[in-house]
Amino acid sequence: MWKYEKKLQYPVNIRNKDLKLAKYIITQYGGPAGELAAAWQYLDQRYTMPDDRGKALLTDIGTEELAHVEIISAMLFQLMEGASVEELKQAGLGEHYAQFGRDLYPADAFGNPFTMTHIKLAGDPIANIESNMGAEQRARATYEHLMDLTNDPDVLAPLAFLREREIVHYQRFKELRDYYLEKKM
């Protein structure tokens, strides 16, 4: 089971609303390389890992990805906080407002709703871990693109933190894959 910690893994305090940026960053909530997809991909894979290392690592990284969903959600909430309906319309979020009001909704940067087809499973530990390594690399690249799209330090700080976590997770998945290859698991 999971326990809630009443804090973010990394603080988010964004002073300036930026609706255009929110529309881009939403892809790390519900997009193909987003945190929601990563969390579910790892948590679904953990049941069939061949040993305790894999079960532990997928549980722990999958859990951390849920904390990243919360960081991205906090960023979206604060970037859109206090926006008027007119401002939302001008930023291309009129459709979002029509359907969801001011609620968050997991979608990609084009507005396509989150879909479980983002998650990659193959019923094979090597294939699964390698898709996780790919997921971490794609997320790292997406964070770099998002960092290219802003100069606001309040936004860059959590994006840089999240990008760095992809690098660490990639390393751990790589170690697990190499270990399984060596042990022929």
Add this chain to the structure above:
Amino acid sequence: MNTYNQNYYSNMYMEDMNNMNNITNLYNMSNMNDMNNVKNMTKGVNNNNNFNKCNYVQEVKPTELYNSYEGFIRGNMYPDLYNQYKVSKPFDVEPMNEQAQLLTYVDAYSFGAHDINLYLDTHPDDKAMIDLYNQYRMESENAIKQYEDKFGPLFVSSEATLTYPWSWNNSPWPWENR
């Protein structure tokens, strides 16, 4: 502006951190709280943007770690794995009030423990790192207690819920701007 006060941070946990130094010495850090050492330690760290250059191989154990705060602001406890993009140096956390400051201690120690937790999942036989994990876990528990005594529960299971009226539902919530 209200830059994060490293001295305050250091003094507060000086005693505990000194204990921790016994363990970090194993990783060539003579004093966890000494910013100069952090700078020296990070010399030669690969800071370019080429992701593929920052892999270390499984057999090589990390020779050094950042302290928990330096690791936390980077999102990475391992100098040989760290690289950055776009920004020239990591952002310091700038707590705007005592509550945010106490929460930063929780954040930093919990992060240190968590990043070592992931390492141990794939290196279960590294005794020094198990000790370091437990040091950070204890530091994190101390920091949580200190925060909760003043600002209420971070966990609904914590002793800080022994209040009337019920304090779990108090603001701020994590996503709220401080």
